[in-house]
Every structure is written in C-alpha cells, then in structure tokens.
Amino acid sequence: MEEFITLNHGAGGKQTSELIDKVFKKHFENPCLTSDDASVLSVGNEKIAFTTDGFIVSPYKFNGGNIGKLSICGTVNDLACMGAEPLYIATAFVIEEGFPISELEEITSYMEKTAAEAGIKFAAGDTKVAGKGQVDKIFITTTGIGRITQRVNLSGANAKPGDKVIVTRDIGRHGSAILIARNEFGIDSDIKSDCAPLWGTVKDMLSVSENIHTIRDSTRGGVGTVLYEIAGQSNAGIVLDEDKIPVDGKVSGLCGMLGLNPLYLACEGTLVVICPPEDADKLIETLHKGEYSENAAVIGEVVSDYPGKVIMNTEIGSQTLLPEPQGELLPRIC
Amino acid sequence: MNEKLIEAKNYLETYDGRPLRIMEVCGTHTHEIFRLGIRKILSEKIKLISGPGCPVCVTGVGYIDKAVFLAFERNAIICTFGDLIRVPGTEMSLGEAKAKGADVRMVYTQSDAVNIAKENPDKQVVFLSVGFETTTPGACLAVKKAKNENVGNFSLLMSNKTMPNAYEALKNSADAFLYPGHVNAITGTATLEKLKNEGVSGVVTGFTAGELLTALSVTVKNLQKDEPFFENCYPRVVRPEGNIKAQKLMSETLIPCDAEWRGLGIIPGSGVKLNDSYSEFDAEKKLSVPDIKGRPNPACRCGDILRGGCLPNECPLYGKICNPLHPVGACMVSSEGACSAYYKYSQI
Amino acid sequence: MCVGIQAKVLSVDDDTAVVDATGAKREVSSALLDDLEPGDYVMVHAGVAIAKITSSSDEETEEILSDKKS
Numbered sequence: 001m002e003e004f005i006t007l008n009h010g011a012g013g014k015q016t017s018e019l020i021d022k023v024f025k026k027h028f029e030n031p032c033l034t035s036d037d038a039s040v041l042s043v044g045n046e047k048i049a050f051t052t053d054g055f056i057v058s059p060y061k062f063n064g065g066n067i068g069k070l071s072i073c074g075t076v077n078d079l080a081c082m083g084a085e086p087l088y089i090a091t092a093f094v095i096e097e098g099f100p101i102s103e104l105e106e107i108t109s110y111m112e113k114t115a116a117e118a119g120i121k122f123a124a125g126d127t128k129v130a131g132k133g134q135v136d137k138i139f140i141t142t143t144g145i146g147r148i149t150q151r152v153n154l155s156g157a158n159a160k161p162g163d164k165v166i167v168t169r170d171i172g173r174h175g176s177a178i179l180i181a182r183n184e185f186g187i188d189s190d191i192k193s194d195c196a197p198l199w200g201t202v203k204d205m206l207s208v209s210e211n212i213h214t215i216r217d218s219t220r221g222g223v224g225t226v227l228y229e230i231a232g233q234s235n236a237g238i239v240l241d242e243d244k245i246p247v248d249g250k251v252s253g254l255c256g257m258l259g260l261n262p263l264y265l266a267c268e269g270t271l272v273v274i275c276p277p278e279d280a281d282k283l284i285e286t287l288h289k290g291e292y293s294e295n296a297a298v299i300g301e302v303v304s305d306y307p308g309k310v311i312m313n314t315e316i317g318s319q320t321l322l323p324e325p326q327g328e329l330l331p332r333i334c
Numbered sequence: 335m336n337e338k339l340i341e342a343k344n345y346l347e348t349y350d351g352r353p354l355r356i357m358e359v360c361g362t363h364t365h366e367i368f369r370l371g372i373r374k375i376l377s378e379k380i381k382l383i384s385g386p387g388c389p390v391c392v393t394g395v396g397y398i399d400k401a402v403f404l405a406f407e408r409n410a411i412i413c414t415f416g417d418l419i420r421v422p423g424t425e426m427s428l429g430e431a432k433a434k435g436a437d438v439r440m441v442y443t444q445s446d447a448v449n450i451a452k453e454n455p456d457k458q459v460v461f462l463s464v465g466f467e468t469t470t471p472g473a474c475l476a477v478k479k480a481k482n483e484n485v486g487n488f489s490l491l492m493s494n495k496t497m498p499n500a501y502e503a504l505k506n507s508a509d510a511f512l513y514p515g516h517v518n519a520i521t522g523t524a525t526l527e528k529l530k531n532e533g534v535s536g537v538v539t540g541f542t543a544g545e546l547l548t549a550l551s552v553t554v555k556n557l558q559k560d561e562p563f564f565e566n567c568y569p570r571v572v573r574p575e576g577n578i579k580a581q582k583l584m585s586e587t588l589i590p591c592d593a594e595w596r597g598l599g600i601i602p603g604s605g606v607k608l609n610d611s612y613s614e615f616d617a618e619k620k621l622s623v624p625d626i627k628g629r630p631n632p633a634c635r636c637g638d639i640l641r642g643g644c645l646p647n648e649c650p651l652y653g654k655i656c657n658p659l660h661p662v663g664a665c666m667v668s669s670e671g672a673c674s675a676y677y678k679y680s681q682i
Numbered sequence: 683m684c685v686g687i688q689a690k691v692l693s694v695d696d697d698t699a700v701v702d703a704t705g706a707k708r709e710v711s712s713a714l715l716d717d718l719e720p721g722d723y724v725m726v727h728a729g730v731a732i733a734k735i736t737s738s739s740d741e742e743t744e745e746i747l748s749d750k751k752s
Contacts, residue, residue: 006433014659185442186729189706250705256687257706257726258416258442316335316343316543318371323678326658328429330416331440332365332669333685333728336740338747362685415728443729445711465728468684472730475711516684519725519733540739541686548743567746570737571686571725577732580714 008327012221015327035233036155037078037217040148049084051075052143060107060138062181064173064193065268067140068107072114073197073268075144077217080202081271083154084146089115090124094139097132107138118197120144150206158213159234161304164280166273168201168293169194170246171223175265175329176254185331187257191250196269196292205273208286214274224263225325226272227310237306240322241313244299259332264325274302339544342551349377354557356380356550357507357642359497360514361388361670362541368679370543372550380554383507383642384665384672386500387514389464389493390417391640391664391671392595395628397493398423400618401462404491405436408621410458412438413447418462421667422660424628444476451480451488460617463490468516470494470606471580474587477608477615489617492607495593498525499604501534507642510553511536515545515568522576523566530564540568587612596664597636634663639672646676653677684727688735691722701726 008015025033032039038051053074060067071091079086091111095104115122177193179185202215214234218226223245231238247262255262269292275283280298287296303311310322335343358364364384367373373382386392398421404410405428412428419429419440432438437457441447444461451459463473473490480488497517504511511534513526518538526536535556539549549567556563566572584606593605608616617623634656635649646652646665656662658674665673689701689710699712701724711730712718724731 004433006429008429184440185708186446187442187706187708191705253687253702253704253706257703257708259685312371314369314371314543316370316372316375316547318375320369320371320374321679327420330419330669331442332417333415333442336744338744342747360684442708443710445729466684468686468727468732471714471732472711472728475713475730514684516686516725516727516732540742542739544739544743548746552746568742570735570739570742571733573733577714579716580732583714 011328012219012225013325013327035229037081038084038146040082047148049079049082049146049148051078052141053078054139054141056136056139057178058136059181062193063177063191065195066107066110067138068111069114070195070268071140071142072111072118072120073195074219075142076118076120076197076199079144079146080199081154081215081217082146082148083150083152083202083206083215084148086118086120086144086146086199088123088145089120090143091122092126092141094128094130094135096130096135096137099137104138114197118199151210152206152212154212154215156214156216156230156233159230159236159274159302160213161236161302162277163213163274163302164277164298165227165238165240165300165302166275166280166283166287166296166298167223167246168271168273168287168296169269170248170251170295171267171270172247172251172255172262172265174268175222176251178266179254185258187254189250189254191248191254194267194269194292198269198271198292201271201287201290201293204286204290205283208282209275209279211279212273212275214272216272218267218270218272220266221325222262222264222266223270223272224261224310224322228324230272230274231310232308234302235307237303237309237311238300239303239311239313240300242315244297246295246297260329263322264329335544339547342547343375345551346380346547346554347375347377349379349554351379351558353379354381354554355383355508355642356510356512356553357383357385357504358512359385359387360512360517361391361668363512363514363539363546364388364672364675365670366541366546368675370546372546384675385504385511385642386595386598386640387466387497388668388670389466389469389495390421390668392495392597393421393464393493394594394596395422395424395630396626397491398427399425399626399628400623401428401460401491402426402431402436403623403626404460404617404621405431405438408458410460410621411450411454412436412460412462413441413450414438414462416440417668418464420661422662444472445479448476448480448483448485448488451485452483455487457487458621459488460621461488461490463492463494465494466497466514466517467520470588471520471583474583477587477612480615481612489615489620490608491617493593494606495595495604496590496606497521499601500595501529503598503601504641505534509535509557512539512549512553513537515540515572518568518572518576520577520580523564523572523574526564530562533562535562535564537565538568538572540571596630597640599637631662636663636665639665646673649673686725686727686732689724689726691718691720691724693720694718699731701731
C-alpha cells in the first residue's frame with residue numbers, strides 16, 4: 001500500500017477496501033461492524049439499523065439536488081438497504097468561513113423536504129466553522145437510526161446461484177451530473193442526478209417479496225463496484241447481459257466522450273437488488289409503479305462459476321470479465 | 335447484428351486454415367477487442383497480438399520524471415489527459431505528485447490548457463503532449479492559438495510519435511495488421527498502400543463491434559490468397575488522402591525526430607518535435623529540463639510483448655509485482671495496454 | 683490509442699463548432715475540416731473534429747461484407 005492517502009483511496013474501489021482492511025479494521029474490528037450499508041444491532045427486543053456517512057461533494061449544487069439532499073438520501077438509503085424504516089438522523093456541518101447564509105438555507109431547506117419525504121426526524125446536530133481554505137465550502141456528516149420490523153435478512157453475503165440481479169433504474173446519473181457540474185471538461189448535457197430517498201421503494205419491494213437476498217445502494221464506484229462487493233461477500237459469480245442494463249442516452253454520450261464506463265459512475269438513488277428467480281417478475285412489476293424506479297430491469301444473474309467475479313455477456317454474444325474498478329475514474333482520451 | 339455480420343462472426347469462429355497472427359496496432363482496438371470478448375470467439379487458428387499503439391504505453395519512464403520535475407522544480411501547472419495520471423515514473427506517478435501538492439489538472443483537449451495558462455498568467459502551464467497522428471494536430475492547434483494570442487506561459491512537453499516507421503520495425507511480427515482507423519483519418523492510406531507493395535498486409539479498422547468483426551473477417555479471407563493486400567474497412571471516416579488540413583498544420587509546426595518507444599527502443603524518425611518557429615513553446619528548452627533518464631525494471635518483458643514475441647502472462651513480473659494498481663512496465667500502465675487489458679479482462 | 687466519438691454538428695462559428703453526442707454537448711475545434719454545416723456528423727477526438735462521417739457503421743459494414751473482395 002502507498003505511504004500516503006491518494007484520491008484512489010476514496011474512490012470506493014479496491015484501494016478503499018485495502019485502506020479499510022489495513023488501517024481501520026485493524027483498530028476498530030468487532031462483530032458489530034459489517035461490510036453492509038448499515039449495521040444491524042439489537043437494543044432490548046428491537047432490531048435497529050445504524051449508519052453514518054460524510055458528504056464532501058464539489059460543487060455542492062448540481063442538476064437534481066445539492067449536498068443537503070444528498071446527505072439525507074445517503075443515510076436514508078443505507079438504512080433502507082437493511083430493510084429498516086428510517087427514524088432519526090443527526091447532522092454535523094463543517095462550514096468554511098465566508099460561506100453565504102442564504103446558500104446554507106437553501107441546503108437546509110432541501111434537507112427538511114427530503115427528510116419529510118423519507119419520514120426521518122432530525123434528532124441531533126452540530127456546527128463547526130473552519131477558517132478560509134481549511135475545508136472546501138461545506139461538508140456534512142449524517143448519522144441515522146432505523147427500525148427493522150419486518151422479517152428480513154438482507155446482506156451482500158446472501159446472493160445464491162440462480163438469483164436474479166435487478167437495478168432499480170437507469171445507472172450512472174449522479175456521477176454524470178457531478179462531472180457536468182464541475183465543468184472540468186467543458187461538456188454540457190441535461191443529465192439530472194438520480195439522488196432520491198428510497199425507503200418508499202424498499203418498502204414497496206418488501207411488501208411483495210419476503211425473500212429478497214440483498215439490497216445495496218450503489219453510490220460511489222457505481223453499480224459495477226457494488227456487484228463486485230456482492231460477488232466477493234457471497235463468493236459467487238455474477239453474469240450481466242450488457243444489452244439489458246438501462247443507461248440513458250445522455251449518460252452514454254458523456255461516457256463516450258470521456259472514455260468512461262457508466263457501470264462505474266456513482267448513483268445516489270439506484271439500488272442493486274438480488275432475489276430468487278421466482279420473485280423477480282413481481283418485484284419488477286412493483287418497481288415500475290414507483291416514482292424512482294420506472295425503468296427498473298433484471299440485468300443478470302448469480303452463478304456458481306467465477307466466484308468473486310462479474311462477467312458480461314457482450315453484444316456480439318461473447319463473454320468478458322467486467323474489469324474490477326480501479327481507483328479514481330480517469331477519462332481515457334488519447 | 336445483421337445477417338452479414340453473423341456470417342462474418344461464424345467464419346471467424348470456425349476458420350480452420352493455416353494458423354494466422356494478426357496484430358491490432360491501436361490501443362483502443364485492444365481495449366474494445368477485450369471489452370467485446372472478441373478473442374474468445376475467434377477460432378484457435380487466429381491469434382490476435384496487441385501492438386504498440388497506445389501512446390501512454392510507449393512513453394518512456396523519463397517522460398513522467400520530467401513532468402514531475404516541472405511540477406515541483408519549476409512550480410508549473412501540469413495539464414494532461416487522464417490517461418497519464420497513473421503511469422509510474424521512477425520516483426512517482428503524476429497522481430502521487432498531485433497528492434504531494436503538485437498542481438496537476440486533467441483536460442479534455444489541448445487548447446483547454448492554453449485557457450488555463452491565460453487564467454494563470456503568473457505560472458508556467460505545461461501540457462503533456464503524447465499521442466499519435468490523431469492527437470498531434472490538437473497539440474499543433476493549441477500551440478498556434480498560444481502564439482496568436484501571445485500566451486507566453488504555455489508550453490508542451492512533447493513525446494508525440496508517428497506510426498509509419500513503427501510498422502517497418504514491426505513488419506515481421508504478424509501476418510497482417512489491423513491499422514488504427516483514427517490515425518488514418520489524419521494520415522490517409524498512401525503509406526499503407528506502399529507497405530502493401532513492400533509485402534506488409536493490413537486493413538484500416540473502425541472501432542464498433544461490427545467494424546472490428548468486419549475488418550477481421552476481411553483480413554482472414556485476404557490472407558488465404560497468399561499475396562499482400564490492403565483494404566480500407568472504415569471509409570466512412572478514413573479517406574485515401576486523409577485530412578489534408580491536419581497534415582499541413584503538422585508540417586508547418588513540427589519536424590521529425592528520433593523517438594524512444596518504451597519497450598521497443600529508439601526508432602529513427604518516429605517522433606515529432608516543434609520546429610524553430612515554435613520552439614519557444616517547447617517546455618524542455620523553455621524551462622531548462624535536464625535530460626532525465628528513467629529506470630525501467632530490467633525483468634520487464636514489455637518489448638517482447640509489444641512485438642508479439644510473448645504473451646503478457648509469460649512475463650515473470652505479470653500479475654505478481656506488476657498489476658494495474660501497481661504497474662511496472664509499459665503494457666500494464668495504460669488501461670489500453672496489452673498487459674492491463676489481459677489482466678483486467680481475461681481472468682475467466 | 684485514439685478514442686473517438688461520433689457527434690452531430692449543431693452550429694459552426696469560424697474555427698469552432700458545437701457538437702452533440704447523444705445529448706453531451708461540447709465546443710470542439712473545427713479548424714481541420716472545411717465546409718462543415720449544422721447537421722453534419724463528425725468524428726471527434728480529444729476536442730478536435732478530425733473527419734466528416736459519410737455513412738453509418740451498420741450500412742458500411744454490410745456493404746463491405748457484401749463486396750466480393752471480402
């Protein structure tokens with residue numbers, strides 16, 4: 001491992017796991033910590049889900065949301081992925097000296113609206129102001145608690161050969177919206193982030209199927225990274241059909257220009273769901289009625305071959321390995 | 335896929351003639367061939383070799399060292415395509431240099447770097463100019479723009495290369511070449527016709543699944559005739575005369591020079607540098623860059639791999655100390671390199 | 683070595699053009715192409731339009747594969 005932190009360590013891929021294993025797990029490991037989106041803990045007779053997440057998105061405003069909306073969605077979705085009804089959320093702000101209060105209010109009003117939609121209540125908060133240049137405008141950390149009432153057992157380690165792999169909507173939107181908002185590459189496109197609170201989506205799914213094996217929020221690193229995590233945790237292979245993966249034409253155009261693969265672009269309102277084959281149709285039917293999952297699709301299945309790998313059935317009827325995500329996404333041009 | 339393409343695919347799957355070696359020269363071809371799983375469907379009699387057509391792979395270790403030198407010792411803003419960020423230098427890559435405080439910025443096109451220079455008049459701005467004939471005209475346009483707009487703090491660290499002499503150096507490596515379509519969009523096809531007359535066969539190839547399968551099937555069919563051939567299988571983009579404006583632009587601004595290809599050594603006349611009228615934009619001269627020679631790993635077999643002499647997994651370093659996260663050699667460095675593509679895609 | 687993307691020309695102004703690749707719009711250099719008009723399709727590499735595109739990939743491969751020489 002490198003001797004100092006690089007952006008690759010924060011990209012959600014192999015180096016992020018390496019850093020977690022070699023530094024954080026070394027000192028923090030205990031049975032409460034799992035590789036899932038939130039931990040499931042027992043308090044008396046109740047089962048709760050517990051999670052935390054830091055948000056440093058730059059720029060803090062983008063097509064389809066801002067850092068405030070994102071900070072609520074991220075935590076709500078992590079809880080939802082464990083089948084937990086989001087209950088309480090704590091927020092900690094680190095704000096750079098000079099940040100306009102009107103902007104802060106815009107951010108908090110988005111948070112209010114998104115939290116109301118998800119049914120989560122603000123229960124604690126903290127504010128720190130950092131000197132000019134010590135942080136980039138505004139960072140938000142949110143921590144959430146949810147209650148697990150239904151009989152669910154969701155984990156990335158539960159995928160079984162024969163299971164179907166579902167994505168709840170077209171992929172790569174948030175990463176694309178951020179790339180465009182940063183304007184580093186001078187490309188303009190009307191791509192809206194998928195940023196959305198998904199407890200409603202999860203609740204709808206759980207109401208039609210008690211047998212879902214895995215629900216994962218595919219945030220940084222995109223759907224490709226999440227599929228690799230699931231393949232690794234479940235020690236199974238995942239085979240995808242390239243032509244079934246929903247990608248908006250605008251996202252494809254942007255990816256084409258920069259030589260990127262939409263499977264590695266971040267999402268903030270897209271779930272990967274693994275379920276037994278007999279439940280796939282009814283889940284898709286339910287998802288298609290939902291506000292944030294109109295174009296949900298079965299994109300592949302779990303197999304016993306190729307444990308830990310993700311395989312792609314390509315457009316020419318051949319198979320290839322989906323390369324494992326490697327660090328920071330770099331445009332491939334020359 | 336239409337019927338003709340399915341036919342072409344079947345032909346490539348079931349070919350049972352003499353064993354053939356076909357070299358895809360272009361790194362983007364290598365990448366697409368792996369992404370589509372084309373090697374997996376080819377008959378065992380057809381072997382595809384990945385050639386040296388990835389500018390990042392053939393760029394020497396010393397080039398990255400010079401860029402790192404410019405960033406730290408000349409306090410320059412380094413502008414680059416994303417492709418170069420992870421390429422290891424002797425001490426560090428540009429990504430690592432950035433983590434240590436160097437100002438390294440990714441751009442989409444060379445003239446964006448001129449704009450960065452205009453926005454930062456008190457800093458030197460250096461664009462890392464790598465690439466073949468497809469990419470080089472963009473660098474020439476940037477230099478002309480800088481000259482016209484009097485942007486005195488912009489320069490290029492050049493390592494641009496040209497293909498024709500590389501074909502000469504590689505001509506015994508394969509039975510036929512898939513020529514790089516976008517290079518030929520600029521250069522045209524006269525050199526390739528000439529190569530045919532010298533006994534070197536090949537087809538100009540596009541980049542979609544259909545275009546790759548078409549070019550491969552045309553190549554295999556022509557190889558049955560046992561006489562040299564040349565076909566343009568990408569005429570919707572490649573004209574025989576190429577892009578004359580781009581050719582003129584390059585001859586106005588550049589002169590040929592010898593160039594070092596990582597893994598292949600020095601190929602005479604296979605590089606370009608700015609001519610005297612534009613030498614003020616040559617970063618090496620302008621910012622007095624010492625002649626830094628990088629230290630490649632001696633056990634690395636990239637040279638053999640780029641010439642089709644061995645497969646990536648036959649190198650002693652492959653997959654052990656050399657992998658895409660910690661590349662040692664040229665071919666593992668770029669996402670389009672033969673070893674990197676082999677490592678990432680062919681583990682099934 | 684040379685990632686290219688097919689894009690439609692939306693407007694041309696002197697040596698620059700705005701192109702659209704299925705919704706992704708960018709200003710590119712059109713200095714290397716003569717007589718470019720809105721509606722033309724071009725191959726763009728690293729922000730430079732390097733060639734006009736004369737037909738679709740599907741049409742062209744079908745034509746080549748139908749040809750006797752192949």
